[in-house]
Amino acid sequence: MFLYVALLVVQLNNPQQVIDLEMTPTEIAAFKRKVQSKSATIKSIKTDFTQKKKMEFLENDIISNGEMLLSAEGFLKWQYTNPNKYSIIFKSNQIYINDNGTKSTANVNQRLFKKISTLISGSIKGDIFNDAEFSYSFYKRGSNVVVKLITKHKTMVKYIKNIELTFPKEEVLVSEVKLIEPSGDYTLISFKNRKINVHIDKAEFNH
Amino acid sequence: MSISIKQNLTTSILFFLFVVLLFSCKHYKIHGELVNKTSKKLVIPYFDELNYEYHYTAKINAFDNSFNGVLIVKKVGTSHKRVVLITDFGNTLFDFEYRNGERIAKYIVDDLNKKLILNKLLLYFEFLTRSEYFSRAEYQMVGGKLFVSDLRFNRVTIMQKEHLQHHQELMSRCKHKAELTFFSSNNYADSISLISKELPINMFFKKRTKQINADQ
Numbered sequence: 001m002f003l004y005v006a007l008l009v010v011q012l013n014n015p016q017q018v019i020d021l022e023m024t025p026t027e028i029a030a031f032k033r034k035v036q037s038k039s040a041t042i043k044s045i046k047t048d049f050t051q052k053k054k055m056e057f058l059e060n061d062i063i064s065n066g067e068m069l070l071s072a073e074g075f076l077k078w079q080y081t082n083p084n085k086y087s088i089i090f091k092s093n094q095i096y097i098n099d100n101g102t103k104s105t106a107n108v109n110q111r112l113f114k115k116i117s118t119l120i121s122g123s124i125k126g127d128i129f130n131d132a133e134f135s136y137s138f139y140k141r142g143s144n145v146v147v148k149l150i151t152k153h154k155t156m157v158k159y160i161k162n163i164e165l166t167f168p169k170e171e172v173l174v175s176e177v178k179l180i181e182p183s184g185d186y187t188l189i190s191f192k193n194r195k196i197n198v199h200i201d202k203a204e205f206n207h
Numbered sequence: 208m209s210i211s212i213k214q215n216l217t218t219s220i221l222f223f224l225f226v227v228l229l230f231s232c233k234h235y236k237i238h239g240e241l242v243n244k245t246s247k248k249l250v251i252p253y254f255d256e257l258n259y260e261y262h263y264t265a266k267i268n269a270f271d272n273s274f275n276g277v278l279i280v281k282k283v284g285t286s287h288k289r290v291v292l293i294t295d296f297g298n299t300l301f302d303f304e305y306r307n308g309e310r311i312a313k314y315i316v317d318d319l320n321k322k323l324i325l326n327k328l329l330l331y332f333e334f335l336t337r338s339e340y341f342s343r344a345e346y347q348m349v350g351g352k353l354f355v356s357d358l359r360f361n362r363v364t365i366m367q368k369e370h371l372q373h374h375q376e377l378m379s380r381c382k383h384k385a386e387l388t389f390f391s392s393n394n395y396a397d398s399i400s401l402i403s404k405e406l407p408i409n410m411f412f413k414k415r416t417k418q419i420n421a422d423q
Binding site: 051053055057058059060062064080082083084086099104155158159160179181183185187 | 260262264266273275277279281283289291293295296297298299302313314316317415416
């Protein structure tokens, strides 16, 4: 009763605040089944994205825009188009970078991003919930489902406190990925204009 | 007898080391006309606007690695700056704070958190973003004025050219440490280069177009 009143007071004071409600084991199992079965039909995806970095001491977010391509072969391309042209391709365990025409292979700084990309492509393929490196918790936030991941990896935990994946109602594709750093600063990647199973030219993944 | 030989030998070695040190030091002579030896406050305008958020695309080549990122500098108080470097993908590499002469690494990734690297980064980024110096000498040079100042026991020369370029050098008594050049047409530099003369590190910064946040 006390908890109910407390929640009510919080909601009245913050009408905009959305509370995360923990999903029941039955709901989680149903959600996982839905993601895994529906995503099995997805072979390729093409989507625009906006990346926002939010830092406590800044009034303005640091924003980049681009396009993400995932091929049927599992190749992944992140292409920043604004404000700078920069692309990164994950193909056969290799990372290829094209910095406005200057090409190179990846260095250590992309290790974390490789993990993030694996998470995003994993969410598309439906095998996201089987990564032993993370512990998972599932919530309902308004009409969305939010999956919170906490890494068990000793090195990664220094960079990322937790990751939130947002699945809009009745959808099995992630619409937002939020990477929260130990300081509380975060990067939010939002996807829009998603196209499923469209033809993607193999040349897109040439280096 | 043997004590005397030892003393002579020690004195000779010390004298030899002193001579070696003295002549191995390259003294940087300024080829200009000394016009002022009184202390004068200098303001470098590029990161000096209070609460303004400066965003630069960063390209850094260090040893055999290179990476791209974003440099953010904000003067949050009269003598207080935050300097943050993030990767293109958003993760923070370091977050430095320079406040009333103190320098604090609020955060630095493990890969860079080695004493030597951290100290160099703190020095280079202070050199890059510092807006205020007190000159101890002023020279008239061909094409501009040159001021001599100090930064943490290092000598700093500040060349204010008449054209769209501002050049600074950082050196210890014997060693040239870094060169910094601002290319600009106003107080928000279009591009900046910082080249280390003691380590294989080059940094290039280009003014980043700010994107409008649709949520704000």
